[in-house]
Amino acid sequence: MIQSHKNGLFSIQQVADMTGLSKQVIRKWEERYGIIQPKRLENGYRIYSQEDVKMLLKIKLLSEQGHSLKKSILLVKESEEDPEVPLPKEETSNYEQWNEYVFRLLEKGSHCDEIEINFILKQAYHHVGLESFLTGIVLPFLKEVGRKWENDEWSEYQESVSSLVVRDFLIQIRRNYHYRESAPFVLGACLPHEYHEIPLHLILLRFMMKGWKTQLIGASPAPGSIETLVSKLKPNMVLLSATTTLPFETDSQLLRRLDQFAEKQTETAFYLGGQGAVTYVSDYQPRSIHVTNSIDDILK
Known part of the structure; x- marks a missing residue:
């Protein structure tokens, strides 16, 4: 991997892997519109900085949102020349926060390279610490993976491999995290028929940083298992998650x-989060389960 200075330098193939743009399109945008000025090695090969990649991503996202290519390039150039000029969509500003680890993960994720993804995650975790690792690397990476899959840039296999490697790495962190025996206890659980468990891993790690003992009931638990474990383990808090509305559509009486x-568990606080839950509870408002999509509301 080309990496000549602290900001990272990438080959055109790496940039293509990260952005989803073909090498031909990258060269065309460079030569026709002058939007980036990659350096050249002695052999003539182009090398691109992180800032080059971010600019390409912004232009691509704006064009996907309906702007013409020329308009997208103009908007990005104006925002680069004057930071006070906002871009039309807030998502484009997220690229400014990306670091080299995010770029490298995207590159390896595009090739479904499990070993390299895991290696980069390990490097990043030990280099920046848990909180920055979660907020500055894992979340941006997973959001971009999801966006690429939704836009058919990545196959289901590419999305699945990247997500599963991240999930398994987060599980390792939780298993090796130390806590006091007297620590308060939070139990996290996906609802039955809900398979997206990574959001819960991220939330439980935030609790662990606050000194909580945590345990997770995995994806799509059997009906009744949440109630059984709560009755047995007596947690101080239960976090229920539904990223989709499938649990409620499958079982209309579940909530x-x-x-x-929950009303009978007077010593346990219950919270329900996830976009699916927030969407569904507009039709039914629970009395004993607090519905929120903000972990800060729970941790305060």
């Missing part, structure tokens, strides 16, 4: 039953 169960 009502869980709410009735």
Whole structure:
């Protein structure tokens, strides 16, 4: 991997892997519009900086949102020349926060290279610490993976490999994290028929940094298992997650039953989060389960 200075330098193939743009398109945008000025090695090969990659990503995103290519380039150039000039969509500003680890993960993720993804995650975790690792590397990477999959830039296999490697790495961190025996206990659980467990791993790690003992019920637990474990383990808090509305569509009485169960657990606080839950509870408002999509509301 080309990496000549602290900001990182990438070959055109690496840039293509990171952005989803073909090498031909990258060269065309460079030569026709002059939007980036890559350096050249002695052999003539182009090398691109992180700032070059970020600019390409911004232009690509704006064009996907309906702007013409010329308009997208103009908007990005104006924002680069004057930081006070905002871009039309807030998502483009997220690229400014990306660091080299995010770029490298995207490159290896495009090739479904599990070993390299895991190696980069390990490097990043030990280099920046847990909080920065979660907020500055894992979250941006997963959001971009999801965006690429939704836009058919990545196949289901590419999305699955990248997400599963991240999930397994987060599990390793949680298993090796130390806590006091007297620590408060939080139990996290996906609802039955909900398979997206990574958001819970991220939330539970935030709790661990605050000194909590944590445990997770995995994806799509059997009906009744949440109630059984809560009754047995007596956690101080239960975090329920539904990224999709599938749990409620599959079992229309699920939330009502869980709410009735939570009402009887006077020593345990229940929270329900995820976009699916927030969407669904517009039709049914639970009395004993607090619905929120903000971990800060729970941790305060």
